[in-house]
Ligand SMILES: Nc1ncnc2c1ncn2[C@@H]1O[C@H](COP(=O)(O)OP(=O)(O)O)[C@@H](O)[C@H]1O
């Protein structure tokens with residue numbers, strides 16, 4: 001597997017070699033679905049099948065042939081924690097709107113208690129807060145614009161109460177939500193709606209684990225069986241009514257150890273961007289990378305590597321940065337000095 005940076009460079013070359021497109025058919029939408037997909041693939045490690053499905057959806061949206069009496073698309077992103085579900089939606093917001101916060105994100109975790117349902121849609125008439133029509137929905141971000149779809153993320157769906165799910169049914173169905181206060185309707189008909197969930201992830205891991213030992217190690221887990229496990233977990237938790245309103249169910253896979261270095265590179269780039277704010281740049285040896293990736297824990301995916309960068313690398317870099325305010329180049333040390341990380345002021349990097 002090539003590293004993220006190399007893959008980025010390779011992609012740039014490929015792009016340069018491609019014949020110049022004469023331009024896409026004009027519709028009201030202005031984004032280029034191929035380009036968005038390619039950027040998504042650069043920024044999200046693995047998950048090819050899931051990203052391809054999003055790419056397909058974007059083609060349909062861009063062609064402006066989606067039905068106009070419901071949301072542009074409803075995608076359920078299923079998979080274990082730390083594999084890029086939320087990140088995909090944030091990156092998509094950045095690619096379409098230039099800002100990874102340009103989406104309406106509803107964290108179902110914060111709505112988990114039944115009585116919080118009113119926080120989603122505002123209090124019904126007569127209740128405290130009903131006049132203000134307070135709602136977690138950001139109508140502008142949901143609506144998007146004439147040339148760009150709005151993006152909505154219902155994160156960690158498995159934590160939503162049945163009442164919240166019920167109020168979502170209408171949204172998915174008609175693309176409209178009338179707030180109980182009665183004076184406002186929120187329009188989702190120009191929105192891409194993403195739902196994320198880890199339902200079935202534990203059962204799936206258990207199933208896949210069986211193929212790592214004994215005679216089954218000679219076989220591959222079957223995709224059909226995997227889909228069935230996820231479907232079973234879904235239908236145990238949600239009514240068919242709700243499931244039927246989902247257009248695309250995307251499976252996010254665990255990120256194997258072979259992908260740890262790519263994930264680390266992405267985390268390192270984030271640290272580099274922050275260092276750039278201090279006019280410093282980071283270069284890190286292969287040994288230091290190996291050290292940071294050692295015993296990578298698949299169960300936590302990229303979160304495991306982010307934690308290592310945060311807990312081990314960032315403090316070492318910070319110590320070096322603070323100790324030598326005028327140095328042109330200095331070393332941060334990991335593992336009591338056995339592994340060095342070079343930090344140089346940005347000007348000195350070619
Ligand atoms: N496939 C991936 N590619 C790139 N980064 C990832 C990937 N998976 C996770 N990450 C990183 O790990 C962090 C947690 O990922 P997130 O998308 O929030 O996980 P979840 O699947 O639980 O929603 C993010 O900040 C992201 O940078």
Ligand SMILES: [Mg+2]
Pocket residue numbers: 085086087155156196
């Ligand atoms: Mg998430």
